[in-house]
Amino acid sequence: MINHWDLFLAPYKQAVEELKVKLRGIRAQFEMIEAHSPIEFVTGRVKPVASILDKAQKKNIPLDRLEEEMQDIAxxxxxxxFVDDIKTVVELLRxxxxxxxxxxxxYITQKKESGYRSYHLVIRYPVQTIRGEKNILAExxxxxxxxxxxxxxxxxxNYKYSGRFPEDIKVRLQRAAEAAYRLDEEMSKIRFEIQEAQAAFSRKQEAKGEG
Ligand code: 0O2
Structure with missing residues (x-):
């Protein structure tokens, strides 16, 4: 039987499916012209109901305000x-x-205290439904x-420790975040060589008929 949550989440599910196709389409277009794609891969999900309820409680969001106040249900x-690809993607999306x-x-130039780095965009996305257009927020x-x-x-x-990390794990995670940052820096420095090798590899695969 269809319940209240299925109905509420339906446009979010539709938005995630549509946006996955659209964003993967950007990668496909770069591949078509044999240029470096700033997008390696795309994933998407609708937030599980238990996580929605958890976050609503933590952030004091009334359940009848979820549509307006919870930005990452989709x-x-x-x-x-490469780090520079992030800028390119943001420009394409703008x-x-x-x-x-x-x-x-x-959160790249201003990383979170945990060590978290990422660039977040909140978008308003129109979903076409049998009752007309519905604008939803997606992150x-x-x-x-x-x-x-x-x-x-x-x-x-975080899930294991419910966000309350023992001090040694917190410090190790911060160090791991610094190591990930350095890895990105090193890769950026040899970006040209990596891209040349990748282009040569895909030409070889194509010649073998595996492209
Ligand atoms: P999920 O779906 O389990 O990943 P807040 O939740 O208060 O931190 P807010 O206002 O919702 O922040 O927006 P923000 O910080 O732009 O986005 C929150 C989402 O960013 C989180 O979703 C994570 O996906 C990711 N994120 C933010 N900080 C961290 C972090 O320190 N570590 C990791 N691993 N991810 C982070 P949720 O709600 O956690 O849900």
Whole structure:
């Protein structure tokens, strides 16, 4: 039987599915012209009901204000190879006319105390429904593969410790975040070589008919 949450989340599900196709389309277009894609891969999810309720309680959001006040019920994540790709992606997203950006949060130049780094965009996205257009908020997180590795590990530890990390783990995570930052810096320095190697590799695959 369809319940209240299924109905509430339906436009968010639709938005996530549509946006995954659209954002993956950007990568496909770069591949088509054999240029470096600033997007490595895209994921998306609708926040599980238990997490919505948890966050609403933590942030004092009344349940009848979720649509306006919880910005990441629909969440998209764009992973990039290099830090500079993040800027390129943000520029591409700013130029689009299928949604409007309502907020930008730069946790790259201003990392969070935990060590978290990512660029967040909150967008207002129109979903077409049988009852007309419905505008929903969605959050797009843009990060490098190294930032994503760190955030994924920290997120699972956060779950284990319910956000209250023992001091030694907190310090290790901060050190790991610095190591991820240095990894991004090193990769940026040899970016040209990496891209040349990747281009040569895909030409070889194409010649073998595996492209
Ligand atoms: P999920 O879906 O489990 O990832 P707040 O939640 O108060 O920190 P706010 O206002 O919702 O912040 O917006 P923010 O900080 O732009 O976005 C929150 C989301 O960013 C989180 O979602 C995470 O996905 C990610 N994030 C922010 N800080 C951290 C961090 O320190 N570590 C990790 N791993 N991720 C972080 P949720 O709500 O946690 O949900």
């Amino acid at each position: 969440g998209l994540r764009i992973m990039c190879q 130029q689009r006319n299928d949604f409007t950006i309502v907020e930008e949060r730069d 797009i997180q843009i990060r490098t593969l190294a930032m994503n590795f760190w955030a994924t590990i920290e997120h699972s530890l």
